[in-house]
Amino acid sequence: MKRVAVIAGVIGFGLGALAGASAFFAWPILGHGSAAVTPSHPKFSEAQWPFPTDEWGKGKAFRCEAADCGIEVNVYIRAKIGFCNCQTGVSDDTELDRLSDFSLMGEKLSVLGPGRQISVAWMKGRSRAYAIADPYRAPNSALSVAFNDRCDAVVATAVVDHDHPGTIEPSVIDFLNSEVIVHWAEVTLGL
Structure with a gap:
C-alpha cells in the first residue's frame, strides 16, 4: 500500500x-489569438529609440497603440547612406534582405512570403513579412521595408504582436508616406 x-x-x-x-x-x-484586422484610423506617435547605437546610428521610433491599430505596432526607421545599389535600387528581395535591420527584429527569422514593390513619395522599394521565433517571448512578426533615393536607402522595420504582418502593411506604408516621415527623409538624405 x-x-x-x-x-x-x-x-x-x-x-x-x-x-x-x-x-x-x-x-x-x-491573448494573441485575436483576429488580425487592418486598422481604419491608425495613429503613430514618436517614441524613444530603444536600441544601442550601431554603425547606422540612431533612427526614429514610432508606436501605434492597440486602441488605434488593433494591436500594438512599433516602427523603427533609419537611413543607410551610400549603402543601396545605385543602379537598381531596392528592386528585389535579395537587396531588401541585405538592407534590412534584422538585428532589430530578433535572432530567429523566417520569411512569410515573397516581398512586394512599394512606393514612398518619389522613392521606390520593397516590403517583406517575417515571422520572429523566440522561445522566451510571445510570437510576433515584422515587416521590413526599404526604399531608396539613388545610392541612399531608408529602412523601416515594423514589429507587430501577431503572426499576420500583412494586415498592418497598408497602414505602415501610409505612415511612411506621411509628411512627417517624408520630411525626415528629405532632411536625413540631404535633399
Missing part, C-alpha cells in the same frame, strides 16, 4: 510539474 502511495505521489508531482511548465511557457502566447 505504501509503495502505491509513493508511485501515485511521484506521478502526481510529475503531472503537476508538466502542467506548471506548460502554463509558464504558454502564458506569453495567451
